[in-house]
Amino acid sequence: MTKKLDQRSAIEKYNDPNTYFLTTKEVAQLLGVAYSTVMAAYRETGHIMDGVPVHRIGQKTLKIRSADLRKVVGA
Numbered sequence: 001m002t003k004k005l006d007q008r009s010a011i012e013k014y015n016d017p018n019t020y021f022l023t024t025k026e027v028a029q030l031l032g033v034a035y036s037t038v039m040a041a042y043r044e045t046g047h048i049m050d051g052v053p054v055h056r057i058g059q060k061t062l063k064i065r066s067a068d069l070r071k072v073v074g075a
Contacts (some may be wrong), residue, residue: 014066021063024054030069 006013010026013019027048028035041047042054048064051072055063 014069019066021055022066022069024048024062024064027064027069030073 008016010022010029013022013026014030022030024038024042025035028038031038031048038048041049042062047053049072052064052068055065057063
C-alpha cells in the first residue's frame, strides 16, 4: 500500500474547511516568513504566535491546527 501525498499548496489547504492540521513549513509559507522564524518562535514559546500553539506528534512531527490559525489570522 502506498501513501498518498497531498499535492495541494499551503493556501489551498488553509482554505479547505476539511483540513485540520498544517505543517510548520506550510504555515511559514502562509505567513510569508522563513521556516527558521517559525521554528525559533516554537522553541522559545511553544507557539508560532499568540493563540496558535504547535502540537508535537511523535518525536519529530510538528503540526498546527488550522482552526487556531484561522482564528488569529482570519479566514
